[in-house]
Amino acid sequence: MELTGSSMVIEALNQESVDVIFGYPGGAVLNIYDEIYKQNYFKHILTRHEQAAIHAADGYARASGKVGVAIVTSGPGFTNAVTGLATAYTDSIPMVVISGQVPTSLIGTDGFQEIDAVGISRPCTKHNYLVRTASELPRILKEAFYIASTGRPGPVLVDIPKDVSAELAEFNYPKEVHMATYKPKIKGNPRQLKKAVEAIKSAEKPLFYVGGGLLASDGVASFRELVAQTHIPVVETLMARGSLRHDDPSLLGMLGMHGTYASNMAMSETDLIIALGARFDDRVTGKLSEFGKNAEIIHVDVDPSSIGKIVDVDYPIVGDLRSVIEDLAPLLKDYEPSSIEEWIKRLENYNKIHPLGYQDSKTTIKPQWVIEKVGQMYKEECVVVTDVGQHQMWTAQFFPFVNKRQLVTSGGLGTMGFGFPAAIGAQKAMQDKIVFNFTGDGSIQMNSQEMMTAVIEKVPVINIILNNNYLGMVRQWQTFFYEDRLSETNLEAQPDFVKLAEAYGAIGYRVDTKEDFEKALTDAVAKKMPCFIDVVVDRDENVLPMVPAGGTLYNMILEYKDQ
Amino acid sequence: MSNTIRRVISVVTVNEHGVLSRIAGLFAGRGYNIESLTVAPIPETEYSHFTIDTEGDKKVLEQIVKQLHKLIPVLRVTEHAGDEYVEKEMALVKLPIAESLSDIDALARSYNGCIANVGEDYIIAMVTDSSSRVRNFLKAIKKYNPKEIARSGVVAIER
Incomplete structure (x- = not known):
């Protein structure tokens, strides 16, 4: 059957079972948008900025585990998408992004809205394509979905010139992908597995260190079983929050810069780090020469380049995490949890000495309280999205996560403005869940225009603005490390968020007492409409504990006192 | 501070446009050295052969090989050592x-x-x-x- 390039895109998306795409039209994608207009396969959500379209597709992918799809036009449409691509790339999120390009005859001539999209996106995509003729489009689209969702996932860009989207060619959507050069490894090497098992059995202070790879491989259920079987303590990275239930006795919490005391002490004292789909990020390790100083390291990752990149590894295992965990479990059948009883007690004690906490107040709302409150009321039925900054760390620390994929947050790149559009995507993926976006008064202003999208598409995202009139995280660093010289972090000048919400036809609340917050929250959940809840919180609250950048994990700032 | 080793690496890639810039971009973006780089198509195949002369400590060289492997159009990476080449x-x-x-x-x-x-x-x-x-x-x-x-x-x- 002969189809135009544009129709091929539509048919391919249908064959990939895509049910929603996010995008923004423009000159170079007019042909494709014409076909979108004519089709009934999937829904198109028009965001109000291309960056938001990519974050929305990203949020959809993070919440559902499926490939997120977005479409933008050439030139500025594409450059606006770059932040979104980089955000997804850093956190290994499966996405296919289609961008328009000027007609092939104009490529290289600095044509109107021309930019070298594959050149710009090369370092921030897993792979990218410039489509030369319509005849290669079916293969490229099939490969794009395959590459995005297999191995270590990531975003794939398909750049389609305008004449290619109009060109007719034979359409046979491939059933399978044949790529001699790309074959992700699934099974872990059995000999390596055996060695790792011996190391686990002989370790006195073993520790699971789990990262986002656990979600990507859909290995959470198997991991929970393995933990229940072995009782080996667990620390989670930001990306892996929710791998264990918050009340699982084996969970020590998040580790790293704002990790719990117990997690960071565990990492400092363990004699065997079992790293599962984690990448030893600098926010996790602190000073490298002191990191896991007494430990051997088992590192399981589907991406060989992750292994040995930052730290030397004693037992490298390349493979899909879920497959490896399921192969490990029977080998550890006879594991004796009693052999690490002392270690577990020691860590429990650390948790007792310095539990995660904050000084609550009768007169002001503490941001941590807000997060705990939302958790108390809705933890079983919600998805939690965040922006970037103090509120993000407090959410990671204090929200009582129960499920995998319950937290959607920009971890590696730390993209302010990610939250709201990602929440829209997450809500489209999880229609029966309540979606909260914990955000700050800084972050929300980086994509607040998406309130229009949420209103018109009836996406009831509840944005909880933890408003301290500061760019809080930067303010905290200035207070701690720059003698409180608050350079350009005062955000006292800000819009009236209630009116801003109302201007878009959404609901706005402004609260400065706990009672009012609870009222606003219940009302927002009941109304099922997008809203801003502008919560006036303690201005000077800090995220603690804190390991200063480049510091050692066991030297945490546990409380900050004004000098 | 570290021991820099010279290494010649052969890379076989699909012969398609943009592969050279993927490889050059990888080296530039991650701060690896390229002493020299040559590339030509392998006759009667759809592949190209890159020879890259580079240097770095053990860890860097290991990363170079792994990162090259990770590029989608790369078929094979061979690190040449000793007098085996x-x-x-x-x-x-x-x-x-x-x-x-x-x-x-x-x-x-x-x-x-x-x-x-x-x-x-x-x-x-x-x-x-x-x-x-x-x-x-x-x-x-x-x-x-x-x-x-x-x-x-x-x-x-x-x-």
Whole structure:
């Protein structure tokens, strides 16, 4: 059957079972948008900025585990998408992004809205394509979905010139992908597995260190079983929050810069780090020469380049995490949890000495309280999205996560403005869940225009603005490390968020007492409409504990006192 | 602080547009060194052969190989070590005609080369040898007042 390039895109998306795409039209994608207009396969959500379209597709992918799809036009449409691509790339999120390009005859001539999209996106995509003729489009689209969702996932860009989207060619959507050069490894090497098992059995202070790879491989259920079987303590990275239930006795919490005391002490004292789909990020390790100083390291990752990149590894295992965990479990059948009883007690004690906490107040709302409150009321039925900054760390620390994929947050790149559009995507993926976006008064202003999208598409995202009139995280660093010289972090000048919400036809609340917050929250959940809840919180609250950048994990700032 | 090792790496890739910039971009973006890089299609296949002459400590070299592997169009990466491979590189040197033709010829011959051209004003000598020997040749030829030197990258192949 002969189809135009544009129709091929539509048919391919249908064959990939895509049910929603996010995008923004423009000159170079007019042909494709014409076909979108004519089709009934999937829904198109028009965001109000291309960056938001990519974050929305990203949020959809993070919440559902499926490939997120977005479409933008050439030139500025594409450059606006770059932040979104980089955000997804850093956190290994499966996405296919289609961008328009000027007609092939104009490529290289600095044509109107021309930019070298594959050149710009090369370092921030897993792979990218410039489509030369319509005849290669079916293969490229099939490969794009395959590459995005297999191995270590990531975003794939398909750049389609305008004449290619109009060109007719034979359409046979491939059933399978044949790529001699790309074959992700699934099974872990059995000999390596055996060695790792011996190391686990002989370790006195073993520790699971789990990262986002656990979600990507859909290995959470198997991991929970393995933990229940072995009782080996667990620390989670930001990306892996929710791998264990918050009340699982084996969970020590998040580790790293704002990790719990117990997690960071565990990492400092363990004699065997079992790293599962984690990448030893600098926010996790602190000073490298002191990191896991007494430990051997088992590192399981589907991406060989992750292994040995930052730290030397004693037992490298390349493979899909879920497959490896399921192969490990029977080998550890006879594991004796009693052999690490002392270690577990020691860590429990650390948790007792310095539990995660904050000084609550009768007169002001503490941001941590807000997060705990939302958790108390809705933890079983919600998805939690965040922006970037103090509120993000407090959410990671204090929200009582129960499920995998319950937290959607920009971890590696730390993209302010990610939250709201990602929440829209997450809500489209999880229609029966309540979606909260914990955000700050800084972050929300980086994509607040998406309130229009949420209103018109009836996406009831509840944005909880933890408003301290500061760019809080930067303010905290200035207070701690720059003698409180608050350079350009005062955000006292800000819009009236209630009116801003109302201007878009959404609901706005402004609260400065706990009672009012609870009222606003219940009302927002009941109304099922997008809203801003502008919560006036303690201005000077800090995220603690804190390991200063480049510091050692066991030297945490546990409380900050004004000098 | 660390021990820098020189390494010649062969990379076989799908011969498609943009592969060179993927590889060059990888080295630039991650701060790896490229001493030289040569590339040409492998006849009667859809593949190209890159030979990259690079250096770094053990960890960096390991990352270079892994990161190259990670590029989607890369089929195979071979790190050449010891004397398990043959490497050659070539240099062309332009010298004034006033210099002794026979001296230059003798010198070039001892480095697997010859006089490639003699014109009105200049002699062009050519050598093909291992990188270190080409370097030695370029030192030796200095006293004949070379006007211009063009050096290729390394090509290498396993024994």
